[in-house]
Amino acid sequence: MSRHTAIRSFARDDSGATAIEFAFVAIPFLLLLLGICEYARLAWTQHVMQAVTTSAARCIGVGQTECTSSGKYSATATSNFVMSQVSSFVAPLNKDDIVINPDTTCQGVPGFSTVSITYTFNSMAPQLLDAFTDIRLTASSCYPRHAA
DSSP states (O other), X not given: OOHHHHHHHHHHOOTTHHHHHHHHHHHHHHHHHHHHHHHHHHHHHHHHHHHHHXXXXXXXXXXXXXXXXXXXXXXXXXXXXXXXXXXXXXXXXXXXXXEEEEEEEETTEEEEEEEEEEEEEOOSOXXXXXXXXXXXXXXXXXXXXXXX
16 A cells, blocks of 8 residues: 555544534533533532521521520620521631621511622532632521511
């Protein structure tokens, strides 16, 4: 077989074309899939934070035992309640990330308790998805005070 015939034979051979095409398509597809998963995790984290702030504001407002000490509002108990709720779903928070105000106004109406949480969301693959790194999430809720 001459050199010229071998080159022509190699040029006509398409047995590896599928593998090459798959390699071209697989990487962007996997990055897209990873991005969708990270966005879903981001949305879920925001939802959990909002649910926890609502639960904590209600805890203060009605005087649940998780937010009181000897029948009175306790900032420490409320903070521990928020941290335990969030850490069971997302990641542990610092006490500085939680703002609790047991007696404030909500949209100009007095007699409410408010809870706010700030959390820095980071991607599970920061080298691949830099857009999902150091995203600051906040959640806040208010609830009318019924407890003394």
